[in-house]
Amino acid sequence: MVKNVVISGSEAIAEAVKLCKPKVLPMYPITPSTLVPERLADFVFDGELDAEMIHVESEHSAASALFGAYATGVRAFTASASNGIALMHEIIPIISSARFPAVMSVANRTISGPINIWNDHSDAMSERDQGWIQMYCESSQEAFDTIIMAYKIAEKEQVSLPVMVCIDGFALSHVYEPVQIEDQKKIDSFLPSYKPKTYLDPKKPTTVGPIGFPNSFFEFHEQEQIAMNEALAEIPKVHKEFDNEFGRKYGNGLIDLIKMKDAKYALLANGTSVGTARVTVEKLRSEGKKVGLIKLKTFRPFPAEEIRKACKNLKALGVIDRHVSLGSEGAMTLDIKSALANEKCKVEGFISGLGGRDIDTKRLKKAFEILEKGEKGIWLK
Amino acid sequence: MTEKLVFNKGAIIHEPGSTMKYKTGDWRTFKPSIDNSKCIKCGKCWMNCPDAAIRKTKEGFFEIDYDFCKGCLICEKECPVKCITHAVEEK
Numbered sequence: 001m002v003k004n005v006v007i008s009g010s011e012a013i014a015e016a017v018k019l020c021k022p023k024v025l026p027m028y029p030i031t032p033s034t035l036v037p038e039r040l041a042d043f044v045f046d047g048e049l050d051a052e053m054i055h056v057e058s059e060h061s062a063a064s065a066l067f068g069a070y071a072t073g074v075r076a077f078t079a080s081a082s083n084g085i086a087l088m089h090e091i092i093p094i095i096s097s098a099r100f101p102a103v104m105s106v107a108n109r110t111i112s113g114p115i116n117i118w119n120d121h122s123d124a125m126s127e128r129d130q131g132w133i134q135m136y137c138e139s140s141q142e143a144f145d146t147i148i149m150a151y152k153i154a155e156k157e158q159v160s161l162p163v164m165v166c167i168d169g170f171a172l173s174h175v176y177e178p179v180q181i182e183d184q185k186k187i188d189s190f191l192p193s194y195k196p197k198t199y200l201d202p203k204k205p206t207t208v209g210p211i212g213f214p215n216s217f218f219e220f221h222e223q224e225q226i227a228m229n230e231a232l233a234e235i236p237k238v239h240k241e242f243d244n245e246f247g248r249k250y251g252n253g254l255i256d257l258i259k260m261k262d263a264k265y266a267l268l269a270n271g272t273s274v275g276t277a278r279v280t281v282e283k284l285r286s287e288g289k290k291v292g293l294i295k296l297k298t299f300r301p302f303p304a305e306e307i308r309k310a311c312k313n314l315k316a317l318g319v320i321d322r323h324v325s326l327g328s329e330g331a332m333t334l335d336i337k338s339a340l341a342n343e344k345c346k347v348e349g350f351i352s353g354l355g356g357r358d359i360d361t362k363r364l365k366k367a368f369e370i371l372e373k374g375e376k377g378i379w380l381k
Numbered sequence: 382m383t384e385k386l387v388f389n390k391g392a393i394i395h396e397p398g399s400t401m402k403y404k405t406g407d408w409r410t411f412k413p414s415i416d417n418s419k420c421i422k423c424g425k426c427w428m429n430c431p432d433a434a435i436r437k438t439k440e441g442f443f444e445i446d447y448d449f450c451k452g453c454l455i456c457e458k459e460c461p462v463k464c465i466t467h468a469v470e471e472k
Contacts (some may be wrong), residue, residue: 068464080402097391097392098389098391098392099391100391160390160391197394198391198395205397206393206394206395206396207393207394207397207399208391208393209392210392210394210399212392215386216386216388216392219386219388220388220392223388225392317432
């Protein structure tokens with residue numbers, strides 16, 4: 001039965017995970033991700049979800065148990081944030097190199113220090129090179145929908161890569177919004193039960209996680225890169241299927257274009273700042289300015305071709321990065337600059353919202369002003 | 382390695398015993414050898430080899446499997462009758 005409820009982004013994730021029927025939930029709570037394991041614990045305790053919740057002693061163990069669960073051939077889930085993700089760092093690429101289609105939600109929170117519990121994207125962005133698909137969400141409904149799609153994308157045979165579903169800490173994880181919770185039967189037909197080809201079985205011994213000597217490591221890494229390219233093709237397909245089934249879409253699953261047709265200047269943002277940017281663009285449009293917005297839903301694999309197409313007629317694009325690669329630039333800015341290296345469109349990076357600083361319409365208007373004047377990108381403090 | 386490499390997805394190996402195929406003794410610096418004329422067949426070298434690279438022969442002597450011996454010389458150190466000596470490995 002379809003339910004319409006008002007819940008937080010974290011609860012939307014927990015509801016979606018419940019419908020995907022994972023068998024193992026190794027969880028370690030951390031602000032602002034804690035509501036996810038809390039709700040899932042409720043579901044297990046109340047008998048609504050037939051899964052084993054493992055109360056691990058750290059995030060390192062949570063990721064390790066996630067690996068272990070997938071090695072035995074079952075669907076599993078974990079959630080974390082910030083320094084929890086940092087503690088998982090060692091295991092994160094081990095999960096992806098084993099090609100386990102795990103799903104993890106990240107309630108984006110800055111990596112300390114100074115110690116800070118608020119939102120920016122430094123936790124997930126610091127893991128961008130480790131073979132996980134990364135999808136960012138703007139609303140609680142999108143978080144719900146993305147979890148469902150994430151399992152489907154991850155479990156595609158040619159993809160077989162884990163997915164991080166990222167929601168902004170507090171700005172989404174703790175914000176209550178109306179969410180449509182879909183019917184279990186419909187979810188079951190969209191996402192059939194997980195049937196891996198290989199898993200640990202005493203009757204048919206296999207080795208999972210062997211050493212990769214210099215004669216083979218290179219090839220295995222290349223396979224992950226090929227799988228990432230496959231994901232670039234599969235994400236829009238799964239997204240279209242989801243739209244057909246449930247009637248909701250977020251661009252093509254990779255990027256979404258807002259008032260881009262005749263735009264001369266545009267911003268590119270991800271996560272909840274997209275909502276603020278929508279309002280800013282509408283306001284500037286009402287003043288007659290030809291401005292637009294690109295929402296980057298999928299950060300890894302990076303949809304360079306889609307972005308090139310979207311920026312064909314732009315004079316300048318401003319990238320709103322909630323993370324800075326210290327000593328260089330914002331992670332998204334670097335990728336966009338590389339994607340548009342041979343294009344006419346200028347790219348300026350705007351570091352913003354670090355450690356929970358607001359990204360408001362005033363700051364985004366400022367970014368547009370800078371683009372129009374042809375000035376350099378700044379830190380939008 | 383003469384066998385053609387297979388790159389299974391996720392580096393998963395589908396049959397047991399794959400480590401037998403990897404010869405790991407090729408970076409040895411010291412090469413121990415056993416003088417059977419002095420050997421008392423006590424088996425201390427065989428028991429103490431950390432890589433199980435010493436095998437028992439039908440005659441009750443012991444032989445070193447140089448495909449896996451790393452040249453740590455624990456066998457030489459443990460031998461009570463000093464029948465194991467070593468030379469610098471030449472390649």
